[in-house]
Every structure is written in structure tokens, then in C-alpha cells.
Amino acid sequence: MKKTVFIVDDNETNLFRTREALREYYRVMTLPSAAKLFALLEKVVPDLILLDIKMPDVDGFEVLERLKSNPSYADIPVIFLTNVSEEDVESEGFRLGAVDFITKPFSPSVLFNRVKTHLNIDELIRERTSELEHQNERLRHLQNSILYVVADMVEKRDLATGDHIERTTSYIKILLDAMLEQGVYIEEICDIDFDLFVASARLHDVGKISISDSILNKPGKLTDEEFDIMKTHAQEGELIINKIISRSEGKTFLQYAKIFAGYHHERWDGKGYPHGLSGKDIPLQGRIMALADVYDALVNARPYKKPFSHDEAVEIIVEGKGTQFDPLIVDVFFEVREQFKTVTESNSRVSN
Numbered sequence: 001m002k003k004t005v006f007i008v009d010d011n012e013t014n015l016f017r018t019r020e021a022l023r024e025y026y027r028v029m030t031l032p033s034a035a036k037l038f039a040l041l042e043k044v045v046p047d048l049i050l051l052d053i054k055m056p057d058v059d060g061f062e063v064l065e066r067l068k069s070n071p072s073y074a075d076i077p078v079i080f081l082t083n084v085s086e087e088d089v090e091s092e093g094f095r096l097g098a099v100d101f102i103t104k105p106f107s108p109s110v111l112f113n114r115v116k117t118h119l120n121i122d123e124l125i126r127e128r129t130s131e132l133e134h135q136n137e138r139l140r141h142l143q144n145s146i147l148y149v150v151a152d153m154v155e156k157r158d159l160a161t162g163d164h165i166e167r168t169t170s171y172i173k174i175l176l177d178a179m180l181e182q183g184v185y186i187e188e189i190c191d192i193d194f195d196l197f198v199a200s201a202r203l204h205d206v207g208k209i210s211i212s213d214s215i216l217n218k219p220g221k222l223t224d225e226e227f228d229i230m231k232t233h234a235q236e237g238e239l240i241i242n243k244i245i246s247r248s249e250g251k252t253f254l255q256y257a258k259i260f261a262g263y264h265h266e267r268w269d270g271k272g273y274p275h276g277l278s279g280k281d282i283p284l285q286g287r288i289m290a291l292a293d294v295y296d297a298l299v300n301a302r303p304y305k306k307p308f309s310h311d312e313a314v315e316i317i318v319e320g321k322g323t324q325f326d327p328l329i330v331d332v333f334f335e336v337r338e339q340f341k342t343v344t345e346s347n348s349r350v351s352n
Contacts, residue, residue, distance in 0.1 A: 002027040004044065005117055008037050008063070009081060014104065019052060021108035022115060034058035038066070040212055041073060044343045048119055050102075053082045053089070064096045077118050082104075112325045113317040165202050170343045175329065178336045184328050186342035188284050193252060197285075199268070200256035204264050204289055207237025221304035235274040237261030256285060264289035287326040291317060291333055294324070299344050310341045 004027045013028040014211025022028050028043070029046070031037045036053065049067075051059035059078055067073045080093050083104040090101050099118050102111060176194060179185060196243045208216060211233055214224050221228060241258040245251070263275065270278030272290070282290075298313035308316070314337050321330040 003047040004029065004238070005115065006031060006037065006049045007081075008032075008034065008049065008055075008060075010055045011052070014052070014081070018111065019114075019205060021111045025112065026115070036061045037063065039239050041130070045073070046076060048115060049076055050081050050115070051078050051080045051098075053080055053093075055082065060097060061092060064093070064098060067128065068097045070134050079114065079118060079122075082201065086164065124252055126133075150348050165205070165298070167296050167343055168204070168292045169198060171295065171340055172288055173199050174336050174339045174343070175288055175332060178319070178332045179329075182332060182335070186331055199284040200253045201260050201285070201289060203237070203257040204260040205233065205237065205243065206240055206257070206261055207233035207235065210236040210242070231273050234262055234265050243302050259283045259285040260289050262286075264293055267324050272324075282326075291329055294320075295333075296338060296344075310337075311346060314351040 002025070005022055006029050006300055007022075008013055009015050009018070010032055010033045012032070015032065019030050029040065031040060034057065037049075048118045048293055048315075051060045051063060055063075062084075064080075070297050071164065075098045076244045078097065080098050081104060082089070093101060099115060099121075102114055104184065117346055133305045172192075174188065176192075179189060211230060215222065215229055218226065238258055238261050241254055245258065263277070263283050264274035266275060266277050266282040266286045268279060268282070268287070268292070270276055272282075277286075295313055295317060298308045298316060298320065299310055301307045305350070314334070317325060317330060317333060321327050
């Protein structure tokens with residue numbers, strides 16, 4: 001199938017000469033103005049645009065700016081056709097995103113070969129981009145598989161917390177979506193890869209691998225000494241993921257996971273562990289997971305306690321605003337608390 005080339009020029013003679021040079025090889029559409037161009041773009045997206053600079057009403061530079069500002073058209077290669085060969089004109093055109101300049105009058109063979117070259121380059125770029133997208137998708141699938149397998153291994157050792165990882169992952173997604181919608185910590189979350197961020201939260205308890213079964217699955221309340229040992233799982237998790245990072249060039253999802261693991265027991269007032277950080281010195285992952293982790297622990301049974309109701313858990317978390325938890329994240333949680341309840345109730349139905 002022939003590729004489509006738009007020619008935009010207010011001069012009929014130029015349109016005719018350009019069309020004649022290309023029509024044997026390409027599907028060519030001639031347009032006498034910018035207005036006609038943008039009207040046709042709503043129906044047809046070309047593979048390349050040949051664009052005159054000096055046109056009435058809207059010149060070529062302004063047309064190119066409008067094209068590049070629209071995601072639907074920004075990737076279309078644009079070649080300027082011009083009888084001006086001044087350096088500053090070319091400099092401005094390339095700055096705006098033109099791929100080439102062809103000076104009028106041109107020979108048909110020069111025009112054809114320049115158009116052919118840029119279409120071949122564009123096709124190669126698209127093919128390579130598609131290949132990279134497929135590779136990234138395979139890598140993402142591999143990363144998620146690693147996260148799921150390791151998290152599942154950890155959870156199977158901890159007999160008391162069934163499906164804790166699935167629930168906390170759901171809570172974090174709810175909080176992140178709400179924070180984005182409400183503009184809470186928008187500067188911190190705008191550059192986050194949400195899918196990797198949420199998936200990496202699955203490894204927040206990976207350090208429990210280092211805790212003995214006698215403590216991890218003790219059917220009663222831990223002694224102070226045992227609790228001190230249990231608390232080491234946060235730092236152990238950070239160390240475990242650090243070792244993986246040192247052998248894998250620090251993949252983003254592992255960096256996220258390391259922070260979830262090492263900081264999810266920090267407190268806003270600085271009385272948490274293992275680092276004793278306070279306020280915004282605690283990474284965002286730690287502040288978010290701290291709330292999700294506690295809520296889940298409250299509404300689910302443990303060997304040493306019965307579950308609290310959803311309303312009781314909400315009350316406890318609100319009481320911890322500004323002491324145990326980030327105040328802004330508590331406010332977001334309160335707005336979406338019923339979504340947390342839905343996750344808990346869905347999990348209970350599946351368990352039953």
C-alpha cells in the first residue's frame with residue numbers, strides 16, 4: 001500500500017510540480033492552505049508532510065508548532081519547502097521539529113529521494129520503537145512474575161496474615177489514585193510508574209524470610225525480645241533487596257520495593273523503626289504503606305487478637321493522624337475508606 005504524502009502550498013504551480021514528482025510512488029494530497037490541512041487531518045493522517053513556509057494567514061512555522069503540540073500529529077515527519085536559504089530560517093525550522101529543508105526550485109529526483117529517505121527513516125524508527133515496546137512489555141511481565149513469586153513465598157511462611165499482600169496492594173492503589181485525583185503530594189507522585197510502584201509493594205515484608213518460624217508463626221503474643229527480633233524484618237528486607245539491586249543495575253521496581261520494605265514501619269512522629277525518621281523525611285512509599293499495613297492488621301484476626309470492625313479501624317487511624325501517620329494521607333484515606341472496606345469484605349467472601 002502506498003504511503004500518504006500531504007503537500008501544503010498556496011502556489012498552484014508548486015503544488016502541481018510537487019505532486020507530479022511523487023504521485024507515481026506515493027498517495028499524494030495537495031492542500032492550498034493550513035486550514036485545509038487541519039481539516040483533512042481529522043480524517044486522514046499522512047506518513048509525511050511537505051510544507052511551504054511563506055503562506056498567507058498562517059505560515060509554515062506556526063503550522064508546525066500546532067502539529068507538534070497535538071499528540072495525534074506530533075510524530076508526522078515534516079519537510080519544509082522554501083525558496084529562502086537563510087541560516088536563521090533553517091535553524092528555527094529544525095528547532096520546531098522539521099526533519100529537513102528542500103529549497104525551491106527543486107529537481108523531481110532530489111525531491112523524490114529526500115522524501116523516500118525520510119519515509120524509510122521514519123519506518124525504521126517506528127519498527128524499532130515497536131520492538132522496544134515489546135521488549136519492555138516482556139521485561140515488565142518478568143518483573144511482575146518475580147514480585148509475585150517472591151511475595152508468595154514470604155506469605156506462605158507467615159500463616160497468620162493470609163492474603164495480606166493482595167489486600168495491602170489494593171489499598172495502595174486506592175490511595176495513589178485518590179492522591180492523584182486530589183493533588184496530594186502531586187510533585188512526588190507525578191513521575192512514578194504507577195504499575196511498578198503498586199506491584200513492588202508486594203515485597204514490603206520480604207524481610208520476614210529471615211525470621212524463624214517459631215516467632216513468625218507463634219500462636220500467641222510475642223515477648224519483648226521476640227518482638228525486637230520481629231522488627232528486624234524491615235531492615236532485613238531492605239538489605240535483601242539491596243543485594244539484588246547490586247547485581248541487577250538497580251531496576252526501578254526494585255528501588256521502589258526496597259523503600260517499601262525498609263520504611264513501612266516508620267512513624268510520622270519519629271517513633272517508628274528501623275530508621276527512626278519523622279515527617280516527610282520518611283519516603284512516600286513508607287508513609288503510604290504504614291497506613292495500609294496497619295489498617296489491614298486491624299481488620300483481620302491475629303493469633304493474639306480478634307479483628308476490629310472497619311469503623312473501629314478507621315477511628316484508630318484517624319486518631320493516629322499526625323503521630324503515627326502522615327496527616328495528608330490520613331485525610332485521603334478517610335475520603336476513600338469505603339473502598340478499603342470493599343476490599344476487606346471481598347477478601348472475606350473469597351476466604352469463606
